[in-house]
Amino acid sequence: xxxxxxxxxxxxxxxxxxxxxxxxxxxxxxxxxxxxxxxxxxxxxxxxxxxxxxxxxxxxxxxxxxxxxxxxxxxxxxxxxxxxxxxxxxxxxxxxxxxxxxxxxxxxxxxxxxxxxxxxxxxxxxxxxxxxxxxxxxxxxxxxxxxxxxxxxxxxxxxxxxxxxxxxxxxxxxxxxxxxxxxxxxxxxxxxxxxxxxxxxxxxxxxxxxxxxxxxxxxxxxxxxxxxxxxxxxxxxxxxxxxxx
Numbered sequence: 001x002x003x004x005x006x007x008x009x010x011x012x013x014x015x016x017x018x019x020x021x022x023x024x025x026x027x028x029x030x031x032x033x034x035x036x037x038x039x040x041x042x043x044x045x046x047x048x049x050x051x052x053x054x055x056x057x058x059x060x061x062x063x064x065x066x067x068x069x070x071x072x073x074x075x076x077x078x079x080x081x082x083x084x085x086x087x088x089x090x091x092x093x094x095x096x097x098x099x100x101x102x103x104x105x106x107x108x109x110x111x112x113x114x115x116x117x118x119x120x121x122x123x124x125x126x127x128x129x130x131x132x133x134x135x136x137x138x139x140x141x142x143x144x145x146x147x148x149x150x151x152x153x154x155x156x157x158x159x160x161x162x163x164x165x166x167x168x169x170x171x172x173x174x175x176x177x178x179x180x181x182x183x184x185x186x187x188x189x190x191x192x193x194x195x196x197x198x199x200x201x202x203x204x205x206x207x208x209x210x211x212x213x214x215x216x217x218x219x220x221x222x223x224x225x226x227x228x229x230x231x232x233x234x235x236x237x238x239x240x241x242x243x244x245x
Contacts, residue, residue: 080135083128092119093136096224097183114206116224120189122245124236129228133185136226142182144175148192148227151175156186156198158219160212169215176202176221189227199225 052060063071072091079090095117102115121129137145146155157174176184176199186192186199202208202221209218231237231245 079139080128080132083131086128086132089121089123089132092121093132093226095119096226097136097140099224102222114204114222116206116222118203118225119227120242121226121228122231122236122242123228125230125234130187133187133226133228136183137185140183142179143185144179144182145185145187146175148186148188148190151186151192153194153198157202157208157221158210158217160210160215171210171215171217171219173219174208176223176225177208177219179223180220181222183224183226186225186227188229190229190232 063074066074075094076087076090079094096119099117100115103113121132123129134145137143155174156176158177159172159174161170161172162168163170175186178184202223203225206220206222207218208221210216233245236245
């Protein structure tokens with residue numbers, strides 16, 4: 001929608017719905033035998049999109065006629081406007097929100113190309129990294145925001161739990177599975193060193209493989225991971241690489 005000062009009102013925050021019709025806060029996959037595979041490639045997308053009025057559509061049509069550089073500048077300045085500057089960081093976050101195009105190829109040795117982008121923001125404390133991640137989480141129609149200080153590996157991927165009603169074993173989806181076809185924002189990424197490995201499969205293969213309590217499943221996790229971390233020494237040293245910081 002149109003907003004004053006030539007910015008775009010980026011406040012879409014509709015409640016997202018999972019592929020099985022449940023809200024993102026309580027998505028479970030029932031398991032009736034020892035092996036189950038949940039593959040979302042052919043699932044119908046049921047995520048609710050923000051409702052656009054005729055005025056919104058007219059504004060979008062007019063906005064798209066502007067110069068490309070001006071469009072990018074307006075979008076960057078509209079993301080978390082309460083944080084001044086950091087245009088390069090905001091541009092990277094916007095690219096993650098837009099994402100790319102997933103390419104499925106056939107043939108021996110061919111590997112599908114994922115369309116989800118990942119981003120790591122490293123900077124000094126107090127620069128607004130958390131606020132920008134929360135702005136991204138509020139903007140994306142489907143998103144999950146977690147704090148690395150309190151999240152576990154099972155909370156990121158999936159856990160096997162017993163249904164209190166039926167007593168059957170179920171897979172309870174973690175953050176990256178709940179954010180399938182959306183964005184998962186991980187704040188305080190440097191505070192969770194033992195859980196980093198849990199994200200690798202989701203980031204590369206766009207799925208989460210779980211083998212616990214005699215149960216085996218592969219859950220869809222076509223998710224863009226956006227993480228924010230503080231430097232090891234508390235201050236970013238431009239003379240060192242990102243890994244060294």
